[in-house]
Amino acid sequence: MNTSEFFTARGANLVNGELQFAAETQERLSSDYTTVSVLQHHGLISIRSTDSLTFLQGQFTCDLQEVSQTQWRYGAHCTHKGRMIANFLLAQTGDNAHLLRLPASTIPALQASLSKFAPFYKGSVEDVSTNYQLLGIAGANADKVVEELFPGANLSRTPDAGSDSDSNHNFAFSNESGTVLRLAEKRYECWVATNVLEQTWTQLLEHAAATGPAWWDLLNIEAGLGEVQAQTVEEWTPHMLNLQIINAISFRKGCYTGQEIVARTHYKGQQKRAMYPVSGTGDLPQPGDAVLCETRNGGEIVMARQSSCEGWKALAVLSNKYLDETLTVNGQALQVLPLPYPLDQD
Numbered sequence: 001m002n003t004s005e006f007f008t009a010r011g012a013n014l015v016n017g018e019l020q021f022a023a024e025t026q027e028r029l030s031s032d033y034t035t036v037s038v039l040q041h042h043g044l045i046s047i048r049s050t051d052s053l054t055f056l057q058g059q060f061t062c063d064l065q066e067v068s069q070t071q072w073r074y075g076a077h078c079t080h081k082g083r084m085i086a087n088f089l090l091a092q093t094g095d096n097a098h099l100l101r102l103p104a105s106t107i108p109a110l111q112a113s114l115s116k117f118a119p120f121y122k123g124s125v126e127d128v129s130t131n132y133q134l135l136g137i138a139g140a141n142a143d144k145v146v147e148e149l150f151p152g153a154n155l156s157r158t159p160d161a162g163s164d165s166d167s168n169h170n171f172a173f174s175n176e177s178g179t180v181l182r183l184a185e186k187r188y189e190c191w192v193a194t195n196v197l198e199q200t201w202t203q204l205l206e207h208a209a210a211t212g213p214a215w216w217d218l219l220n221i222e223a224g225l226g227e228v229q230a231q232t233v234e235e236w237t238p239h240m241l242n243l244q245i246i247n248a249i250s251f252r253k254g255c256y257t258g259q260e261i262v263a264r265t266h267y268k269g270q271q272k273r274a275m276y277p278v279s280g281t282g283d284l285p286q287p288g289d290a291v292l293c294e295t296r297n298g299g300e301i302v303m304a305r306q307s308s309c310e311g312w313k314a315l316a317v318l319s320n321k322y323l324d325e326t327l328t329v330n331g332q333a334l335q336v337l338p339l340p341y342p343l344d345q346d
Contacts, residue, residue, distance in 0.1 A: 003133065007038060010201065012212070023209035034139030036208040037216035043104040043129030044191060045088075045111060047118075052096040055121040059114060059257055060090070061238055063250035067092050072172040072181045074248035075100075076228075076238050077110055082261025083234040086110040087227060087243065089189070091181060093174045099191065104129060105230035132178060133197045135190045136216040137208065142186045145207045149190065149200060150175065155182040184223065217305045218313060224340045226275050226302040226315040231288035235300065238262055239271045240317045245341050275302060276323070277337040278316045285314060285329045292329070293322040301329060313337075 004014055012019045019040050049055045057064045062075035069092050076087040086109060088102040102110065107127050114125045137145055146155060153173035171182040177200070178192040192200050204210075220227075226241045243249050244266065251266060265271050278291075284304055291299040297319075304314035318327070318336070327334050 003038070003040060006133075006197070012038075012210070018214070019212035020214075021210040021212060024211050024215060034137070034141040034145060034208040035211050035215060036145075036204045037136040037138070037211045038213060039134035039136055039189070039216060040213045041104055042101055042134050042213075043107050043127065044132055044134070045100040045102070045107060045114075046126045046128040047098045047100065047114070047123060048126075049096050049118065049121040049123030051121050052098055052123070055117065055123050056090075056098065057253065057256065059117060061243065061249045061256065061258075061262065062090065062247070063253045065253070066250075067098070068172075069093065069174060070172055071170050073170065074243065074246050076243055076248060077113060078238065078256075078258030078262065079113075079234055080258055082237045082258040082265070084228050084236055084238060084241070085113050085233055087238070087241065087248065089181060091172050091174070091179055093179055099128075099179060101134065101189065101191065103227050103229055106228055106233060109230070109233050131194060132191045133194055135192060135204070136188070136219075137190060137204075138187045138216075138219060139208070140186065141207055142188055145204065146180055146182075146188050146190070148207075149203065150177070150180050153180060155180065155188070187219070214305050217303060218307060221277060221303065221305060221313050221315050222340065224275065224277065224315070226317075229287040229303065231286065232300065232302070235288070236317055237265060239265050240273050240275060241302065242275045242339075242341075242343065245343065272321075273299060273317050273319050274343055275315050275317050276339060277313065278318075278327075278334045279307070279311060279313050279337060280329065280332050280334040281311050282332040283330060284312050289329055291316055291318060291327050291334070293319075293325045293327055296322070298322040298325070298327050 053064050060075040062073040067073050072091040075090045076084045086102050086106040088100040091099050111125050118125050155171040169184050173180050177196045180190045285301045289301040299318035302315040307313040
């Protein structure tokens with residue numbers, strides 16, 4: 001399915017290859033408004049195997065024992081040196097069936113890496129992005145909108161007493177129309193099967209303002225949720241994107257590819273860099289662009305989006321020793337902003 005053609009036929013504009021909708025103004029898109037964002041630059045990998053638990057447990061940083069058809073997790077896949085090939089959202093959609101949502105630009109690298117191990121588990125690693133349209137729903141009425149789209153999902157329910165803290169948000173639900181994940185309060189991702197996209201989109205526009213991917217990326221930046229892109233494959237360890245904070249790394253499970261390096265960083269306190277929100281003006285930086293402290297390497301840009309006519313917001317992996325120094329990217333000064341979560345969580 002041609003995503004661009006579908007949405008441009010329904011009022012979207014294509015600007016430099018990216019979808020934009022009329023509602024995308026800072027005045028209208030406040031936290032009190034409900035939005036549905038087209039996640040144009042993300043895709044899905046399907047993994048099936050006779051023993052997906054064993055297969056994926058040995059490859060991913062997260063604990064597959066915590067993933068079920070009602071619970072999803074963040075995770076990453078690393079090289080033997082502990083460098084991330086990709087990070088993703090992981091959902092189970094059936095017995096020995098999982099979907100991974102990640103930037104489309106990193107799908108070839110992840111697919112190639114996992115395919116080396118799949119034959120040992122009679123598994124398949126398939127790019128199924130064309131079978132789904134990925135949508136993000138956020139705002140005041142997000143709970144109601146999602147419950148109408150997925151009757152019976154009950155994703156906004158209160159967690160069971162004694163459940164772990166991640167259960168507050170990590171609810172998941174799948175049916176023949178697709179899969180929906182609760183990311184945070186009033187925030188969801190929907191992976192909608194393309195055969196029901198037209199009726200789903202029509203229903204969504206009755207309750208929400210349409211946006212392109214830029215708005216959703218800004219929400220991720222504000223939430224401190226970074227992603228490996230094609231330009232940054234094998235650049236960072238999971239700790240550098242703060243994945244230990246969002247329960248994307250399990251330190252209780254057994255071995256997985258890169259586990260020795262990841263565990264050493266965690267237990268020996270060897271983390272010298274972390275991810276921080278930053279802002280600036282001038283040209284929009286790109287993933288992988290160098291952040292400098294004078295002439296010294298101070299880090300790299302993870303992702304960036306325009307937040308106003310002149311300014312932008314971004315996430316950047318920064319050296320902790322330069323946080324109080326003047327930092328620049330592409331010759332422009334940047335400001336380090338507070339994280340939405342503490343880095344010293346256990």
